[in-house]
Amino acid sequence: MSESKIVDVARRAKVSVATVSRVLNRSEQVSEKTKQRVLKAIAEMNYTPNAMAKNLRSKRTMTLGIVVSDIEVSYYAEIIKGVENMANSLDYKIIICDAQNKQERELEYVSLLQNRTVDGMIFVTPYMTSKELIAVAEEGYSIAVIGRYIEHESIPCAFTDNVKIAKDVVNHLLEQGHERIAFLSGYADAIDSYERLEGYMKALRDAGLPFIPDLIDNGDFNESGGFRSFLRLREKNDAFTAVFAANDEMALGVYKACRELSIQIPSELAVVGVDNIRLTKYVTPKLSTVEQPKYTMGALLTEKLIDQMNHNEFSDRRVFKVDSKLLVRESSSYAIERSSNQGEANTS
């Protein structure tokens, strides 16, 4: 047990506690020979400073919180990885807060900030409103947001352009000859859903195609929600030839439904998702999707947040609009599907 405290070290090295503290923190202020003496005592006693006492005095915990709506979803897992690595390299630890898909739990974690358990917090949650997030920041807490733009000078944010994502997807499907494209949205009140719907509508309008409300349904960003949503969609209007799912998980739900209904992808139905989670490359046919630099957003924003916390002033650059990239794979391209299948079967 690391029982020894700073006074024990001081006693052993025959110096005051102040001196021990100095060699630990600002060793340039102490003479070489006492410094060696103290270091020796520290080593002999196997002393490590008590982090709790340190925190109390310095008013910092060197810990960050990250709130995600479900750790198991690999979209979040990759962001966490980015956050964790950057945080560690800057000597911070991270506490993960899993809202477990329950909207109300997201805000609960703000208490970690209030009682000083963490120095700052990163929110990766589609449900909390901008207003709620801004309110937290205005109480004086350091927060950052991944996944959307926030109109507030003290909140760093990183996000991709959801409207562009949706337009890219829809344009791609139009190019493939699809004219009746269904949109499988996430929760209706999630910001991502809203913006992607907007892009979907814009792209249709630009192409001179009508907007048909029956071609839209709301899932819940999960596979099972996508499954149910797709079935509802078919009941309302089964004339569509392509589905744009607001994320990959829901697209997988569509896959499942198609398997049960014996609908061939992509020959009978094209499917495109968003996020480029790992699974997309393993399913058959491989799922077309949109890549977002998840790891990078996590790392970038963590660096920014820590920087801002430590300098206590808002940096010039706080808004990071990162690039997304459409990845056309087998699920939305009949040509690709056929040649690729052959390739996989015959290449040695």
Place this chain on the structure above:
Amino acid sequence: MSESKIVDVARRAKVSVATVSRVLNRSEQVSEKTKQRVLKAIAEMNYTPNAMAKNLRSKRTMTLGIVVSDIEVSYYAEIIKGVENMANSLDYKIIICDAQNKQERELEYVSLLQNRTVDGMIFVTPYMTSKELIAVAEEGYSIAVIGRYIEHESIPCAFTDNVKIAKDVVNHLLEQGHERIAFLSGYADAIDSYERLEGYMKALRDAGLPFIPDLIDNGDFNESGGFRSFLRLREKNDAFTAVFAANDEMALGVYKACRELSIQIPSELAVVGVDNIRLTKYVTPKLSTVEQPKYTMGALLTEKLIDQMNHNEFSDRRVFKVDSKLLVRESSSYAIERSSNQGEANTS
């Protein structure tokens, strides 16, 4: 900003700090009317107790650490989820420690215990030796281990019987008519690898089959390692008709190699993995594997660890040997593969 401290509340409610502290912690000891007065003051000032001060005084942080070798691997993600949920329900937070597949980083996290950043730690790491883990416990720190048996009264551990897992898999393959079964191990010095190899050898011996060293190779528990390992195996001895991979990730590496070499699974080669990660159900053909109750192990052990920390005595039950279950799917059963494929194509 939650600037107010306990003295401010005391002043406002016209009581002493001790009284305020009492209504916060042991409210039965204070009269109803002063209690109400204090509560009112707390609410009016929006006071929250400073966790750092609390920690220092109580010598507890209500935080647990969990060390895994890679958060992105879904095997760990599910364990984390179990740990996190149980921890939260007992008012603990968890700090995740990602060793990022670097063996030397695992032990570094022990410093979190030494400096009292966490009250206890859960290790889910195949690389650290039992000796190292026991040494940590004997310094007086609370730890628990998932994934293997530890011979030490103060360390709760949960694990599946690796020997049994391997025997189940090999017996299953023998039943399918395979006689030359390759074993794709993980890191040679990981405990899991060692135990599974043992089970593999035992099952062969029991069946009266020879043990052929050329049918064994070491991967690294990752997909890419499985890929390379499989190619090496083929160079050494390509007469095998089945592969038992020490985990699913490596089995996926085998899939990849087979695709490149145009080897049909399962007709030309049967493949079985271990862990039942989510991906196994999405690949074609679906991967046979062994289910381990990951979430349950995480939750169970967390509960045990916290209980032990708080009662400061070792509980009667600290060793949890949980059941594993062989899941035969398409990759190791030609019959199942054919009917299942037909099923997927035709069922409505």
Place this chain on the structure above:
DNA sequence: AAAGATATTGTAATCGATTCCATTCAGTGA
């Protein structure tokens, strides 16, 4: 109504570090 028991409240020490301010020490120039 007094004495003793019990319930309520307050004072002050404590947790283990950091750091301001004061003091001591060594070195320099006159």
Place this chain on the structure above:
DNA sequence: TCACTGAATGGAATCGATTACAATATCTTT
């Protein structure tokens, strides 16, 4: 040798809570 300067060191307050102990108020009981 003395006064002065800057460097090195020490003493003690401080961070914000909890809690042992002491003091006071309230309630029983006779």
